[in-house]
Amino acid sequence: MRALLALMVWPAWAMDVVTLTDGLDHPWSIELTENYAYVVERDAGMVRLDLNDGTTTEIQNLPEAYATGQGGRFDLLLAPDYADTGRVFMALNAGSWSGSGLALWTGRIQGDALIEARELYQMRQTRGGRHFGGRLVTDGNYVYLSTGDRGESKRAQDPDDSAGSILRFTLTGEAAGVIPGHPALYSMGHRNVQGMWMDPDGQLWAHEHGPQGGDELNRIAGGENHGWPLVTYGRNYGLGTRISDFETLEGYTDPTHQWTPSIAPAGLIRYQGDRFPDWQGDFLIGALKYQLVSQVSADGTQEIARHFTERFGRIRDLAEDSQGRLYLLTDDGRGKVIRVQ
C-alpha cells in the first residue's frame, strides 16, 4: 500500500494537462501577461487568449506579412515598459512572391489593435521559403532578433549581410551591433536560430537547426563567430556527406551542446518555478521532430531528459507563467495551447 501511494505522487503522474484552445492556425510563438497570452499564428495573425476561459480575440491593424514555406509571422516581444505603454516588437516575413525577408516592427497594443506601427529593420529580400530566424528577446536595454541564412549558407559568414546571425537594437530601434559590418550585427555564423533566452544577469542563449544532425545550443557572448557553415556537426541531406571538415575550429565558438540526430529545436526557456523541482534552473526546449520537450542542464552542456514524446504534437514554442506552469504550442493547422500544471 505504501509503495502504491508513492507511485501515485510521482511527479509525472501528478501532472495535470489542460488544453486551453485547439483552434489556432500554425501558432508560432506565445507571450504571457498576467491574465492573457498573445499567440502569433504563422500564416494568419495574432490573437489574445484569455487564460481563464480560453476565448480568443483577434488583434487588428497588424503590419502585412508574407506567408511562404517556413515564413510568415514569427515572434512577439513585450517591451520592458509594456504594462504602461502597450509597446511590443514583432518579427515577420515581409515582401511578396518576387522576394521576401525578415522584418522587425514595433508598435503599441491599445485595446484590440496595434497602433503607431513602424518598421525598424528589413532584411534584403530574396526568393525561397527557408530559414527566416524570427525569435526575439530583451535584456531590458536592447532587443535581440535572430535571423536565418535563407537557405544560402555562405551568407552567415558575410558580416555585411544580416542573414544567419543575431542582431541587436536599442529599445528605440537603432542598430546596436558589435561586429564590424552590418550595423546591427551582434553574433554571426548561425544557420537558423529558432529559440533565444535571456538570463536575468544578461547572458544570452540561442539554439539553431543544423542540417542533417548538428542542432546546437550556444552561449552567446556577442562579437563571436559560431561557425556555420565552416564548422558544423551536420551533414548534407540525403547523401549524408560532410558539409565541413571541421566540427570544431580555433577562432569559432563551439556550441555548449549539439544534437545528432537532429530534434529541430523550437522555443527556449530556462525553467524558473518550483512547481516542477526536477526542472528548476534547467533549459526546456521544444522540438518539432520527435514531438518532445528536451531538458538540458543549467550550464547548457547535457541533455538530461526528454518529455512528452509524441504526446501533444510538434512543439513550436513554450513559456512559463508566474506560478511555474508550463505552456506548450503545437505546430498544426488546428494548433493547441496546452498548459502543464
Ligand SMILES: [Ca+2]
Ligand atoms: Ca555553430
